[in-house]
Amino acid sequence: MGSVMITVIHDNERENRNMVEFAGIAISQLNFVADRKIVIDITQFDSQNSINRTTVTTLGDLITLPDQFTVRVQKGLPSAVQAVTICHELIHVHQIITGKLSVSAIDGWLWNGEYYSTSSKYDERPWEILAREQERPLLHSVLKEYRS
Numbered sequence: 659m660g661s662v663m664i665t666v667i668h669d670n671e672r673e674n675r676n677m678v679e680f681a682g683i684a685i686s687q688l689n690f691v692a693d694r695k696i697v698i699d700i701t702q703f704d705s706q707n708s709i710n711r712t713t714v715t716t717l718g719d720l721i722t723l724p725d726q727f728t729v730r731v732q733k734g735l736p737s738a739v740q741a742v743t744i745c746h747e748l749i750h751v752h753q754i755i756t757g758k759l760s761v762s763a764i765d766g767w768l769w770n771g772e773y774y775s776t777s778s779k780y781d782e783r784p785w786e787i788l789a790r791e792q793e794r795p796l797l798h799s800v801l802k803e804y805r806s
């Protein structure tokens with residue numbers, strides 16, 4: 659490992675370095691080889707832009723491009739919340755890279771070959787259920803290795 663290119667966009671230089679290290683550990687623990695660069699953007703963004711998440715306070719989201727994954731994390735959140743959000747979104751990156759989750763040609767997603775429309779309930783999407791189950795165990799495991 660160590661070949662994954664991670665860029666963090668954060669206006670605090672120290673936090674920026676910490677997040678590069680944190681995300682690098684998370685990716686190595688998730689044990690995937692990223693086929694494109696990963697950008698973690700700590701920014702203020704509008705939850706309206708995220709499909710079907712209007713009722714949920716959007717902590718983060720993932721933008722999948724052919725040459726890049728962009729993880730957006732809401733600026734101004736406590737760093738512990740940002741850390742778990744990064745874990746959550748990187749779990750989705752893992753789901754995409756391993757082919758379990760993909761964007762459907764028609765609007766929506768494919769999860770293990772099964773189609774889910776954009777109107778499917780956020781809380782009932784299997785990839786979200788899994789990411790929520792796995793985000794805290796991943797966080798704790800990354801923190802063990804981080805700065806140890």
Ligand SMILES: [Zn+2]
Binds near residue numbers: 746750785786789
């Ligand atoms: Zn999610």
